[in-house]
């Protein structure tokens with residue numbers, strides 16, 4: 656339960672953070688809030704020789720709206736997202752999900768960038784970012800790169816980010832008609848099953864839908880069969896209930912652990928999909 660020894664430095668800018676990472680020659684790691692990394696270090700599943708603190712880089716944290724997009728700095732803590740009036744007004748699903756993460760301590764230290772980079776299979780934000788088709792903005796030695804959330808979350812704790820890149824921000828078009836519903840572990844509040852539903856509504860019909868699922872499989876993913884079942888249909892309870900029924904049926908493997916067996920998770924996926932869809936519909 657004691658990590659291996661390490662050096663600690665504080666980065667002053669994105670460029671400084673990347674330079675320090677490069678100088679560490681593969682043995683350095685960024686630390687933001689430390690809520691995912693430190694437990695791994697204590698278990699010696701991660702043994703960086705140098706921790707580069709990115710927690711006080713000016714401008715890495717903060718929420719703004721630019722060119723019609725919400726821009727959340729990677730260093731923004733969950734609490735600031737949950738209590739942001741602009742997020743709550745323009746895209747309430749993001750504030751709702753942030754408010755459901757862990758406990759006050761986790762929400763005041765853990766960052767959205769850390770959550771996205773770590774990609775825990777039970778983390779909430781990946782499902783929401785998938786439903787919003789969000790962009791992950793990365794900076795590396797060769798400049799900037801933008802990866803869409805569906806391409807970013809690849810496998811268990813595996814994302815499309817090179818070891819020499821840093822996440823600078825998360826960006827998405829705001830949408831009011833989206834909601835998140837989760838069945839959570841009673842101790843940690845991690846999702847056993849979490850579903851984010853985003854509905855694009857036009858003239859009383861669902862023009863398109865995007866549904867993100869977390870907690871149930873190796874990594875967060877879209878429920879494309881539900882999305883297809885909803886597209887072009889009237890926005891009504893009669894549309895939503897049968898569409899939700901097919902949620903998860905095409906998942907080859909569903910997680911099974913001490914918190915819930917695979918059979919139970921399979922049963923809960925349609926339930927929480929329906930709840931998320933109903934809440935999104937109520938915002939239309």
Ligand SMILES: Cc1cc2nc3c(=O)[nH]c(=O)nc-3n(C[C@H](O)[C@H](O)[C@H](O)COP(=O)(O)OP(=O)(O)OC[C@H]3O[C@@H](n4cnc5c(N)ncnc54)[C@H](O)[C@@H]3O)c2cc1C
Nearest residue numbers: 687688689690691692757765766768769778779822844845
């Ligand atoms: C008790 C407990 C309960 C929790 N409950 C929940 C929950 O209910 N739902 C949920 O979703 N999560 C939950 N979490 C997880 C929590 O949300 C994450 O630990 C947190 O968001 C990670 O952010 P961090 O800033 O602490 O990351 P860190 O631990 O500092 O870093 C995590 C990883 O991301 C990398 N990293 C961090 N920032 C960047 C960046 N900008 N660019 C590139 N790489 C970066 C680090 O190098 C490291 O590999 C819980 C955690 C704890 C300890």
